[in-house]
Amino acid sequence: MTKRIKTVISVLLALALVAGIFAIAPLTAFADEAPLTVTAASNFFPSTVNTYYDLSEFEDDNGDAFITVEYKMHADQKYLINIDVDLTYDPEVLEWSADYNKTGNVINIFPFAAKNGFGSGIVNQAEENRVVGNFSSVRPAAWAYNEDGSAVTVVKAVFKVLDRNAGATAVNCIVEYLAMCDEAVQKPYVQYQVVADGVVDSELELGETLSTVVTPASQEPPVVILVGDVDNDGQVTISDATLLQRHFAEFTAQDGAPLLDLTDEAAFTRTDANRDGKIDIRDVTQIQRLVAEFGIE
Ligand SMILES: [Ca+2]
Numbered sequence: 001m002t003k004r005i006k007t008v009i010s011v012l013l014a015l016a017l018v019a020g021i022f023a024i025a026p027l028t029a030f031a032d033e034a035p036l037t038v039t040a041a042s043n044f045f046p047s048t049v050n051t052y053y054d055l056s057e058f059e060d061d062n063g064d065a066f067i068t069v070e071y072k073m074h075a076d077q078k079y080l081i082n083i084d085v086d087l088t089y090d091p092e093v094l095e096w097s098a099d100y101n102k103t104g105n106v107i108n109i110f111p112f113a114a115k116n117g118f119g120s121g122i123v124n125q126a127e128e129n130r131v132v133g134n135f136s137s138v139r140p141a142a143w144a145y146n147e148d149g150s151a152v153t154v155v156k157a158v159f160k161v162l163d164r165n166a167g168a169t170a171v172n173c174i175v176e177y178l179a180m181c182d183e184a185v186q187k188p189y190v191q192y193q194v195v196a197d198g199v200v201d202s203e204l205e206l207g208e209t210l211s212t213v214v215t216p217a218s219q220e221p222p223v224v225i226l227v228g229d230v231d232n233d234g235q236v237t238i239s240d241a242t243l244l245q246r247h248f249a250e251f252t253a254q255d256g257a258p259l260l261d262l263t264d265e266a267a268f269t270r271t272d273a274n275r276d277g278k279i280d281i282r283d284v285t286q287i288q289r290l291v292a293e294f295g296i297e
């Protein structure tokens with residue numbers, strides 16, 4: 001072998017070594033540190049974005065990283081009676097499992113319900129990319145705000161990150177139905193937060209009403225019901241009980257039309273105050289009880 005060929009081989013080896021270092025270094029040093037941007041979207045809560053720069057901070061003992069998405073609500077002087085949620089995500093990037101979404105032994109995406117001791121609702125993983133949940137209370141039981149005035153977490157989901165190099169992914173919380181019971185407030189007002197592991201990216205001011213929540217054009221807004229609000233004026237008062245009593249007494253409007261059209265699903269739900277699926281005198285009693293308990297004039 002000539003000296004010149006040896007020199008060429010040495011140079012090629014050196015180049016290969018340098019190239020090898022650059023080729024290998026990003027894979028070994030930075031493979032687990034690619035930022036993952038998680039968008040928490042909803043048709044009811046405002047969207048928020050959180051970027052995870054170092055998922056190793058969220059690892060368990062097995063080296064699996066977990067992220068938590070929470071949808072919060074502050075609905076002053078209100079109780080949550082029913083919420084139907086359809087949570088979707090990309091199963092290539094995230095994994096939801098009952099194993100790490102439990103309160104005690106109960107699979108739960110409604111932590112406020114478990115906290116208040118009124119059950120956890122029903123949670124099903126309908127498909128690989130979807131979790132469907134329903135919480136329902138026959139009594140106005142679960143406060144929609146904390147004692148210290150802060151927002152409560154209404155929907156919470158823990159996901160294992162399957163693809164750390166996905167770059168970006170989204171969780172979408174579709175609220176299909178929401179029923180609340182009102183105390184004496186002049187105007188319903190609700191404050192929403194969406195939190196991804198402590199990062200609050202969006203927050204509405206107290207006093208904003210449901211109608212100001214922006215709903216993406218591609219999504220239907222949820223049906224929001226105030227149970228007991230027979231006359232649909234935004235609050236539960238003795239007038240609602242009186243209207244229902246007049247309906248039972250077969251009073252009619254001046255044009256002869258019935259006072260209530262209970263074939264309308266939303267009207268039926270508002271009127272069925274004790275949530276037994278029937279409209280009868282017990283609903284009047286329930287409204288009167290609510291009014292008395294909450295001190296509404
Ligand atoms: Ca009313």
Ligand SMILES: [Ca+2]
Binds near residue numbers: 274
């Ligand atoms: Ca009823």
